[in-house]
Amino acid sequence: MVQEFQIPLTSSMAKYPRNNSRKYTKVVIEKEFLIKAFPFLGVQIKGLRLIARGWIKPSDQSGRYRIEVEYEPWNAPSVHVLEPQIDADINAHMYPDGGLCLYDWHEQPWQDRWHLHETIIPWTAEWLVFYELLLITGTWYGISSMHGIKKSSEPRISDRQD
DSSP states (O other): OOOOOOOOOOGGGGGSOGGGHHHHHHHHHHHHHHHHHOTTSEEEEETTEEEEEEEEOOSTTSOOEEEEEEEOTTSOOEEEEEESOOOOOGGGTBOTTSOBOOSOTTTSOOOTTOOTTTTHHHHHHHHHHHHHHHHHHSOOOSOOOOSSSOOOSSOOGGGOOO
16 A cells, blocks of 8 residues: 655755755655654654654564664665664674664665665664664574675685585
């Protein structure tokens, strides 16, 4: 089912060149989807950037985490845990800046047709569950990608084991 939103016309739209109007529309649509799906998130638009913050409790047994999502069309969103502080850790599938590694962008780059409420927020909750399991067991149980190692394409003929 396709949802429709009325794009609010604001004086701030006048400051964006015509070629950025699609970006502005995308940000407004993403904001509306997030507010509707996750009312606990505070969502703002600053320029052509969407910033969403809120507390997530990924399971009944887990703690609460304050997250921040930043998104600017057509770039991949970034997600950080603001509270409690989580130090960047490659074993926890984090980037050096403390951002969460939610999917393997080498295998599947961010798609313009994806929506934050269907991807990033659920993936963040899932990441937090795996993070808590890592703290308990020392093992990352989520799907992993190699951080800092460039993936080779096809195996070479000499690498095959027949």
